[in-house]
Amino acid sequence: MDFRLGDEAEQLRHDIQLFLDDLLTDDVEAEIYRSGVSHHPGYVSGMIEHGWFAGNWSKELGGAGLDPTSQMVVQEELGRREAPMNASSVSTMVAKALRAHGTDQMRSEIVPSILRGETICVLGFTEPECGSDVANAQTRAVRDGDHWVINGSKMFTTNAHIGDYVYLLTRSNVEVSKHRGLTTFLVPLDDPGIEVQAVYTLSGERTNIVYLNDVRVADAARIGEVDGGWQVLTSSLVDEQSASFAPWLIRLLEEVEAWAVETGRHDDPDVQERIGRARAEAEVALLLRRRCTWMDEAGIPRGIEGPMAKLFSSESLTRAAQDLFDLVGPDALRSFLDPTAPRAGRIEYLMRFSLGTTIYAGTSEVQRTMIAQRGLGLPR
Ligand SMILES: Cc1cc2nc3c(=O)[nH]c(=O)nc-3n(C[C@H](O)[C@H](O)[C@H](O)COP(=O)(O)OP(=O)(O)OC[C@H]3O[C@@H](n4cnc5c(N)ncnc54)[C@H](O)[C@@H]3O)c2cc1C
Numbered sequence: 001m002d003f004r005l006g007d008e009a010e011q012l013r014h015d016i017q018l019f020l021d022d023l024l025t026d027d028v029e030a031e032i033y034r035s036g037v038s039h040h041p042g043y044v045s046g047m048i049e050h051g052w053f054a055g056n057w058s059k060e061l062g063g064a065g066l067d068p069t070s071q072m073v074v075q076e077e078l079g080r081r082e083a084p085m086n087a088s089s090v091s092t093m094v095a096k097a098l099r100a101h102g103t104d105q106m107r108s109e110i111v112p113s114i115l116r117g118e119t120i121c122v123l124g125f126t127e128p129e130c131g132s133d134v135a136n137a138q139t140r141a142v143r144d145g146d147h148w149v150i151n152g153s154k155m156f157t158t159n160a161h162i163g164d165y166v167y168l169l170t171r172s173n174v175e176v177s178k179h180r181g182l183t184t185f186l187v188p189l190d191d192p193g194i195e196v197q198a199v200y201t202l203s204g205e206r207t208n209i210v211y212l213n214d215v216r217v218a219d220a221a222r223i224g225e226v227d228g229g230w231q232v233l234t235s236s237l238v239d240e241q242s243a244s245f246a247p248w249l250i251r252l253l254e255e256v257e258a259w260a261v262e263t264g265r266h267d268d269p270d271v272q273e274r275i276g277r278a279r280a281e282a283e284v285a286l287l288l289r290r291r292c293t294w295m296d297e298a299g300i301p302r303g304i305e306g307p308m309a310k311l312f313s314s315e316s317l318t319r320a321a322q323d324l325f326d327l328v329g330p331d332a333l334r335s336f337l338d339p340t341a342p343r344a345g346r347i348e349y350l351m352r353f354s355l356g357t358t359i360y361a362g363t364s365e366v367q368r369t370m371i372a373q374r375g376l377g378l379p380r
Pocket residue numbers: 122123124125126127128129130131132133155156157158159201205207356359360361362363364365366369
């Protein structure tokens with residue numbers, strides 16, 4: 001086996017690094033960190049200019065026609081550099097759902113606008129009382145002639161305060177089993193019945209709680225069939241469930257290795273052992289995700305490989321972050337933007353960031369359940 005990705009992929013990696021070197025000045029990084037919002041206009045325009053914004057879409061649809069390996073290299077580098085990509089990634093994920101299940105107007109107007117970087121879409125699935133069991137959504141959509149009236153609340157609606165539309169999961173039918181009574185909509189976030197309130201996570205990331213009070217939308221805002229929301233939703237979540245945090249782990253290691261050299265502790269056997277252990281896990285995490293890409297290229301449907309990549313990468317990042325934080329000692333407590341912090345506070349930031357990664361895009365318990373039931377054939 002040859003695990004190298006080839007000259008073309010490495011050239012692409014180099015090109016992305018140059019783009020991010022230019023974009024991510026200290027000022028830009030401080031601005032992103034202070035706002036807690038993973039979005040930046042320069043990032044969006046640069047990604048569009050290079051053709052990487054919806055890189056794996058065909059050229060005729062507005063992408064760059066990147067093959068799965070090239071697209072993976074783009075994702076690896078964006079993650080390793082902590083690029084402000086969340087709003088764009090979610091918007092292109094929604095664009096994919098709209099292409100597959102949306103109306104002609106969504107396909108001809110909203111999708112191109114997302115690909116031009118003019119429209120931001122956010123995900124409104126989770127509710128205050130249901131996240132993992134997303135099919136239990138209680139936000140109610142009631143039909144009123146050619147319209148629907150929506151009432152309820154959504155939790156962790158990241159970027160809703162800067163977004164244009166929320167891809168909303170609602171309960172449209174209470175007479176049937178929970179998976180059969182869901183309908184999805186694309187709802188404009190400037191509707192007067194929508195209120196967005198800030199929620200800040202431990203890593204400083206800004207997300208939101210969104211209240212919907214008598215929000216009235218035309219039936220034309222519906223995505224997919226009435227009560228067919230579960231099918232629409234599950235096709236959208238495949239990419240999320242194979243998210244990988246290996247690039248963030250590699251970034252953490254780069255910072256801790258640089259710290260070890262700067263402080264002259266690189267010869268210390270304890271330092272070497274801890275870094276070595278985390279390096280080995282980073283390699284496994286990287287390869288688990290690369291296996292998903294290889295399967296895509298070989299035309300093999302993914303099963304539990306996505307959840308395995310997500311589970312292992314997020315847990316190894318969390319493990320390594322805590323172990324290496326401990327290794328750096330009390331100095332590691334000094335945070336990002338503190339000029340006296342080791343490695344400009346990135347070790348501390350990555351420690352806080354790591355904790356959320358085992359929650360979003362499917363918690364570790366949920367990923368383990370999928371692996372146990374679908375992969376190992378264990379009973380419910
Ligand atoms: C920073 C951040 C950003 C997010 N952004 C978005 C977004 O933009 N849009 C959106 O819709 N959502 C978003 N989420 C929500 C995220 O998807 C949910 O937090 C996640 O699905 C977990 O749901 P929950 O928080 O309701 O926890 P719960 O589902 O209540 O889970 C609580 C605990 O119970 C465990 N648990 C739950 N069910 C089971 C089970 N059956 N078996 C074993 N253990 C179980 C979970 O693993 C967890 O440890 C975001 C979350 C975070 C933290």
